[in-house]
Amino acid sequence: MNKATNITLEQAAELIRQNDDFLILSHANPDGDTFGCSYSLCGALQSIGKRARIACADPLSQRFSYMKKAVIPQEFEEKTIISVDVADKALLGKLEEVYGDKVDLAIDHHLSHVPFAKHVYVDDTAAAASEIIYDLIQLLGADLNENIAVCLYTGIATDTGCFKYGSTTRLTHEKAGKLIDCGFDMGALNYVLFDMKSKARILLEQKVLQDMEFFADDKGAIVVLTEELMNSVDSEDINGISSLPREIEGVEVGVVLKQREDGWKASMRSNNVNVQEVCGLFGGGGHIRAAGCSFKNMTAEEAKAQIIKAVTDAINNLK
Ligand SMILES: [Mn+2]
Secondary structure: OOOOEEOOHHHHHHHHHOOOOEEEEOOOOOOHHHHHHHHHHHHHHHHOOOOEEEEOOOOOOHHHHHHHHHOOOOOOOOOEEEEEOOOOHHHHHHHHHHHOOOOOEEEEOOOOOOOOOOEEEEOOOOOOHHHHHHHHHHHHOOOOOHHHHHHHHHHHHHHOOOOOOOOOOHHHHHHHHHHHOOOOOHHHHHHHHHHOOOHHHHHHHHHHHHHOEEEOOOOEEEEEEOHHHHOOOOHHHHHHHHOOHHHOOOOOEEEEEEEEOOEEEEEEEEOOOOHHHHHHOOOOEEOOOEEEEEEEOOOHHHHHHHHHHHHHHHHHHOO
């Protein structure tokens, strides 16, 4: 097995200077940060005369397609493997089998990082792994052109919820400011990243909001997503829908009931109620503020009745 060595970012830069033919790995179910890291680092390495390419278990989504401009497609046999924003080798998805034990350098910002690479650099004070890649690119002396800057900005902006989360620091803003100086259209980009929704998504929201049911003096809210509804949008949009009930002021427990082949799966989110306990009543589990459980061979109405009763009891027990 590998024995991981923690190194400094300067040592990571030195490792890069002394090697070539880089394969940069992003995590499966990719987000703006892991792709922001891989595309910017790949482009930066190419700009200093290295060969580099990117691999991910899943494709780049349409929303992030502009990142492709940061890199030139190159074919070669990889010699040095770097993972970015990957907290655990299992998160490489289907690439784990081939590359899980072959990573030379892991760069990450997750406190929960489980070492799997030969060399590891983790900074859990970075709001996004893209913040670390920004520093690494400076150390390498690579140019921050507009195409690379837009990838790094995407990583930082998406992992901080557009600079809203508590993880955002003065440094986060300073780096974002330097990136904005590189000249991309920040307003247009933020629209694509944070405000733009597909028409199918809006129509789904309309339906979901219309059918949302409140209970327990409006402290509980439940929505039902049938298979037919979910098939009308892509999975990224369904995740956004799941957070709708808890966005409502005063809602203590938000429940999303999704249709599955053999019944229904409930996801619960709460502010104070222990929904792990509530879901435990039905053989499910999870975390105190986010948990789930299944209801097999039942109609939505039957499952809903059981959920509303259990959640109402839990809300009443709060007092
Ligand atoms: Mn990240």
